Amino acid sequence: MNLSKIQIALLSFVWVILDFFTKNLIEHKSYIITNFLHLRFSREYPKFDLIPQLAPYASHIAIFGSILSLIIMGYFYTKYYYRVVLIAIGMIMAGIIGNLIDKLQFGWSRVFIDIHHTSLLMFFDTPQIPLFNLADILIVWGALIFIFSKKW
Numbered sequence: 197m198n199l200s201k202i203q204i205a206l207l208s209f210v211w212v213i214l215d216f217f218t219k220n221l222i223e224h225k226s227y228i229i230t231n232f233l234h235l236r237f238s239r240e241y242p243k244f245d246l247i248p249q250l251a252p253y254a255s256h257i258a259i260f261g262s263i264l265s266l267i268i269m270g271y272f273y274t275k276y277y278y279r280v281v282l283i284a285i286g287m288i289m290a291g292i293i294g295n296l297i298d299k300l301q302f303g304w305s306r307v308f309i310d311i312h313h314t315s316l317l318m319f320f321d322t323p324q325i326p327l328f329n330l331a332d333i334l335i336v337w338g339a340l341i342f343i344f345s346k347k348w
Contacts, residue, residue: 201282204282204283204286207283207286208286208289209290211286211287211290211291211294212293215291215330218329219294222235222306223237223306224237225237232312234311234312236308238306238308238327239305239306241304255303255304259296259299259300266289266293266296273285278345280345283341284338284341284342285342287335287337287338288339290331290338291330291338292331293331295335307327307332309329310325310327
């Protein structure tokens with residue numbers, strides 16, 4: 197393992213700590229930053245709307261899926277040496293770990309970022325954009341960087 201992989205692993209650890217810190221900071225509180233951005237605590241339970249018979253096992257399936265995703269990302273982390281790909285994988289792994297900690301501790305994820313913008317609602321079938329957290333941001337941006345990097 198070269199130095200850049202160690203540095204990226206440490207950066208991922210810092211991201212997990214930041215996710216944990218922000219969730220604890222906002223827990224059971226609400227802040228209106230702007231008309232566009234609100235911070236309000238909520239719980240996000242794993243859902244299985246397509247297969248209702250699996251609903252009682254949703255937390256177990258989400259935990260298993262998270263662990264499986266970590267194993268897959270760990271494989272990619274050992275395979276690639278390009279810094280941008282490693283940073284993307286580190287972001288994805290940090291996000292998965294952040295949400296996995298919540299699922300193991302509570303059975304649900306703590307979410308708190310609430311965006312209010314009517315032009316964004318066309319992408320969702322609900323009257324409100326779903327709440328999310330720092331871990332979700334890391335997963336989405338890490339996946340986008342990974343997909344659009346030409347190094348893999």
